[in-house]
Amino acid sequence: MLTLERVTGGYSTGKPAIHDISFSVQSGEIVGLIGLNGAGKSTILKHVLGFLQPSSGTIAFSTDQPLLAYVPEMPELYEELTLWEHLQFMAKAYGLEEQQFQERAKRLLELFRLDKRAHHFPGSFSKGMRQKVMILCAFLVKPDVLVVDEPFVGLDPLATETLLNQLTEIKQEGTAILLSTHVLSLAETYVDRFVIVHGGNMSLHGTLEQMRQQAGLPDATLEQLFLAAVRG
Amino acid sequence: MAFDPLYATRLQAAWQTGQRYAKRAVAGSNSLGLVVLYFLAAFLYMRVAESLTGTFWTQLAACLLTAVFVAPSSVRTFLRKADLAMLAPSPYPMKHYLRSAFVYSLLVQAAGMLLLAVIVYPVYKRTALSPGSWVLLAGSLILLKMWCSDLYWRHVRLERDSFLLLVAIWGIAALFLYGFWTSNRVYAAAALVLMVILTAMAMSKAARYHLPWLFLIEKENKRIDLYYTILNMFIDVPHKRKKVRPRTWAIRLFDRLTGDKGDAYLYVLVRHVIRTGETFAIYLRLAFLTLALIAWAKAPLLLYALCLLGLAAAGKQVTQHIRTIVHPPSIRLLPIASEERQRAAFRLCLAMLGLMTAGMTVVILSKTAPLLDKLALIAICWIWTYLLTAYFFRRKKTAANYQIPLKR
Incomplete structure (x- = not known):
């Protein structure tokens, strides 16, 4: 569904932040981007989303007009739209049928326990609740490609569990998910393949088993592999 | 006296920001109303000043x-939240910094007193027992202000910024001014004695070694917030956290007037313009003012000018708001074409101006004039509404495109 081939880029052409990044995300798969702060994870995501242009390499989608959804690390909401209006806005933008929208929206609001706040403005929401709104908007449209940047930050354990269940559900429905996270224990359980980024380069990539072989650590956990990769 | 380097840098930055915003505020359509208001207030004030005589009550009222x-x-301390972590534990010479703050503030307030003297002088001349020169009045006001500032600063550094203190300062300043107004040395001397006592009392409690950082930072933040609130009346200030007003009735009305229910961008645009910033409030004020003036105006030329200018001012306000909307980056991922954005902005502006023109139509029809003249004016207003909207949202080649490149 999504393929990156030898992508080099960053915020200025003279100083690339990422170098030769190549990986793919298939439909019905979760690929985890893992790295230290400043390793280049968010930069890769911004290139995938089209917010940044690579100086070399290609980013390709298997369909011409894929539906993309993005959950940023810092929730960015329209302060002048209520939670319900945010969902309605997304439904209009993606051309969802009214009945389909009503069903999905109500289910998601209940799942994330936001049904009582549906007609509130986000000004009164906590960071976790704002994050939930972003997640709800992304799940509402059932995108072809879902890009999620540090989704677990600020979420309570119940919301984290719901999010993981929802990620699994839309994955099974065929969505390609690119997930950036620091929570390695969750990533180890829910992510199918990994890309460990260090200093803007790919250190290890593939399934857990493939990465163990690449690192020469046959019994290593994801955390051990990650630490080995970043410590060189 | 040379200002502290850090304070001087912050002061310069603040002035540059102030100048930039002032230019934008002057260019905004609301500044025109302020100019009209200024001349009106000046005219009324001069008329009132000329009618005053030197009685006890007028003298007392003028002094109070x-x-x-x-x-x-x-x-103005220009202290910031980060200073608490950066400057508070450091050996930076804050004494010099704060002295600079005090001196600068004193100079600014002294300039303010010169302006106050210009304003008050006509009343002083009419009501004082034996009025002195303007210089004498200005000098007295500056001296009083210096005392007020000094006392205020001593108390602030002791975290004793109370309303009671302000009332006491106000009372003593009024007493001194009454003595000055009536050339009564007893009142002036009594005020001076009280001033000395209050200053001595404040001095007896020396300012603490540790600065009341949180207190000073909070005061500075409140001041900046106040500036932005005032500025927000003229232009939309991005730094100012926008107050969101639900305005359900207006949302319902403009959702209907703008029509297309499936248009996602129009949906968000209507809510943005109506609920945030001052645009909608300004639009309403402008609409009511224009309608009132049209109802009052009799000369045909004036009527035409009011109608056309009122619509142009409202259109400019709405256009400015729409052009300065900053969307979350994720909107770029939504399948919303640039044509859709352009169309939505056009529809909303047309709906807002159309509603205003509908109000004008009613007022014009209710006026006593030949029907043909009234219909001609109404027709011109409607054509003007459409032309204005088309002009404000004419397609530009440089318009931003929200289509993200998917393959490179």
Whole structure:
């Protein structure tokens, strides 16, 4: 569904932040981007989303007009739209049928326990609740490609569990998910393949088993592999 | 006296920001109303001043009112939240920094007193027992202000910024001014004695070694917030956290007037313009003012000018708001074409101007004039509404495109 081939880029052409990044995300798969702060994870995501242009390499989608959804690390909401209006806005933008929208929206609001706040403005929401709104908007449209940047930050354990269940559900429905996270224990359980980024380069990539072989650590956990990769 | 380098840098940055915003505020359509208001207020004030005589009550009222502007003092510290972590533990010479803050604030407030003297002088001349020169009045006001500022600063550094203190300063300043107004040395001397006592009392409690950082930072933040609130009346200030007003009735009305229910961008645009910033409030004020003026105006030329200018001013306000909307980056991922954005902005502006023109139509029809003249004016207003909207949202080649490149 999504393929990156030898992508080099960053915020200025003279100083690339990422170098030769190549990986793919298939439909019905979760690929985890893992790295230290400043390793280049968010930069890769911004290139995938089209917010940044690579100086070399290609980013390709298997369909011409894929539906993309993005959950940023810092929730960015329209302060002048209520939670319900945010969902309605997304439904209009993606051309969802009214009945389909009503069903999905109500289910998601209940799942994330936001049904009582549906007609509130986000000004009164906590960071976790704002994050939930972003997640709800992304799940509402059932995108072809879902890009999620540090989704677990600020979420309570119940919301984290719901999010993981929802990620699994839309994955099974065929969505390609690119997930950036620091929570390695969750990533180890829910992510199918990994890309460990260090200093803007790919250190290890593939399934857990493939990465163990690449690192020469046959019994290593994801955390051990990650630490080995970043410590060189 | 040379200002502290850090303070001087912050002061310069603040002035540059202020100048930039002032230019934008002057260019905004709301500044025109302020100019009209200024001339109106100046005219009325001069008429009132000329009608005054030197009675006890007029003298007392003049002194109490003048003291209202003399008593409140402030010190621009330019302290920021980060200073608490950066400067508070460091050996930076804050004494010099704060002295610079005090001196600068004193100079600014002294300039304010010169302006106050210009304003008050006509009343002083009419009501004082034996009025002195303007220089004498200005000098007295500056001296009073210096005392007020000094006392305020001493108390602020002791975290004793109370309303009671302000009332006491106001009372003493008024007493001094009354003595000055009536050439009564007893009142002036009594005020001076009280001033010395209050200053001595404040001095007896030396300022703490540790600065009241949180207190000073909070005061500075409140001041900046106030500036932005005032500025927000003229232009939309991005730094100012936008107050969101639900305005359900207006949302319902404009959702209907703008039509297309499936248009996602129009949906968000209507809510943005109506609920955030001052645009909608300004639009309403402008609409009501224009309608009132049209109802009052009789000369045909004036009527035409009011109609066309009122619509142009409202259109400019709405256009400015729409052009400065900053969307979350994720909107770029939504399948919303640039044509859709352009169309949505056009529809909303047309709906807002159309509603105003509908109001004008009613007022014009209710006026006593030949029907043909009224219909001609109404027709011109409607054509003007469409032309204005088309002009404000004419397609530009440089318009931003929200289509993200998917393959490179």
